[in-house]
Amino acid sequence: MGIFDRFKKKFRPEKKTEDLPSAEHQNEKLDDGLISIEEFEEWEQEQLAYKFKAGLEKSREKFQSEINQLLAVYRKVDEDFFEALEELLIGADVGFNTVMELTDELRQEAKVKNITETEDLKETIVEKMVEIYERNDDLPETVNIQKDGLTVILVVGVNGVGKTTSIGKLAHKYKNEGKSVMLAAGDTFRAGAINQLQIWGDRVDVDVIRQAEGSDPAAVMFDAVNAAKRRGTDVLICDTAGRLQNKGNLMNELGKMKKVIQKVVPEAPHEVLLTLDATTGQNALIQAKSFKEVTDVSGIVLTKLDGTAKGGIVLAIKNELGIPVKFVGLGEQLDDLQEFDAENYVYGLFADMIHQSEELDAAEEASDKND
Numbered sequence: 001m002g003i004f005d006r007f008k009k010k011f012r013p014e015k016k017t018e019d020l021p022s023a024e025h026q027n028e029k030l031d032d033g034l035i036s037i038e039e040f041e042e043w044e045q046e047q048l049a050y051k052f053k054a055g056l057e058k059s060r061e062k063f064q065s066e067i068n069q070l071l072a073v074y075r076k077v078d079e080d081f082f083e084a085l086e087e088l089l090i091g092a093d094v095g096f097n098t099v100m101e102l103t104d105e106l107r108q109e110a111k112v113k114n115i116t117e118t119e120d121l122k123e124t125i126v127e128k129m130v131e132i133y134e135r136n137d138d139l140p141e142t143v144n145i146q147k148d149g150l151t152v153i154l155v156v157g158v159n160g161v162g163k164t165t166s167i168g169k170l171a172h173k174y175k176n177e178g179k180s181v182m183l184a185a186g187d188t189f190r191a192g193a194i195n196q197l198q199i200w201g202d203r204v205d206v207d208v209i210r211q212a213e214g215s216d217p218a219a220v221m222f223d224a225v226n227a228a229k230r231r232g233t234d235v236l237i238c239d240t241a242g243r244l245q246n247k248g249n250l251m252n253e254l255g256k257m258k259k260v261i262q263k264v265v266p267e268a269p270h271e272v273l274l275t276l277d278a279t280t281g282q283n284a285l286i287q288a289k290s291f292k293e294v295t296d297v298s299g300i301v302l303t304k305l306d307g308t309a310k311g312g313i314v315l316a317i318k319n320e321l322g323i324p325v326k327f328v329g330l331g332e333q334l335d336d337l338q339e340f341d342a343e344n345y346v347y348g349l350f351a352d353m354i355h356q357s358e359e360l361d362a363a364e365e366a367s368d369k370n371d
Helices: 003-010 023-031 037-055 057-073 079-091 096-112 118-134 163-176 191-204 217-231 247-264 282-294 313-321 342-370
Strands: 151-156 181-185 207-209 235-239 271-277 299-303 325-329 337-339
Touching: 037 057, 037 337, 037 342, 057 079, 057 118, 057 342, 079 096, 096 118, 096 313, 118 313, 118 342, 151 163, 151 247, 163 181, 163 191, 163 235, 163 271, 163 299, 163 325, 163 337, 181 191, 181 217, 191 207, 207 217, 217 235, 217 247, 247 282, 271 282, 271 325, 282 313, 299 313, 313 325
Parallel strands: 151 235, 151 271, 181 207, 181 235, 271 299, 299 325
Antiparallel strands: 325 337
């Protein structure tokens, strides 16, 4: 089964997010036994898929428009077509190395299958993008939340990428899942960062462990991890300073914070999440490479994905850095920071193209019946 057929079976284009029942309505039906757990899970998946579709609208419109224009200009599969495709993908922030890998595989696929018309290569382009993302599948894409005891999440990233907002939304997510959450204001070099985290703590009703501006970040971590352990907290999310311009200081600072945390929870931190702004494109990739040099990044929080027309950066991060994207920002609402899902991401990028293919198939089937 081709990838378009897989998506056609899984996603129904006639529905929109606003047409889906609310969470409260579905929870009530589940509690009253009016729907099964399987039906509830199917509703959850539908809701998530259309959230990705809405969040990736800018990227989808740009990407599909450019691919359709490319296929209109280049009807035959030749080197001119592949060079133009490379330019298009690089422009979508897919990443130079990833683009070269993708187009080399497409050349080989076209040769093996004797594909001569570019239109016949459309679905293969999508399939290859999925294959490239799914490589190195041994990388854990889910967050390492401990079943018992305290989970410590360290959040790193430069100033201005949405780090504090992401921490607040993560706190909201875990609290909604029934977990007790605490925040640690480890970015002590900016009074604004401490106050901003406190505002988020108040907003989602979780405690924030803080000290005065200029305090030792490791001292804040010491207080926070001991307080979280003492109170039986499930998840401690720690903010850190984003002074990437001085890598040596940042490395020493993060190392000191980890050492303090591990005195209380030896296996912590369980996650080191790097926050990147999707709208900065290749600059985000450069930041990721720099942070990878100074700390063990276990996952990416990619903010503002809904605000960019270059959503291909997701592929570049995973393929070129070997770091999985664990969360994506798909809007301004509290629940718009979503766990990343590769299938929903690809659907969000190519939904219109997939459903156009479905309409063509239906038209051909109707025509065959009439004949």
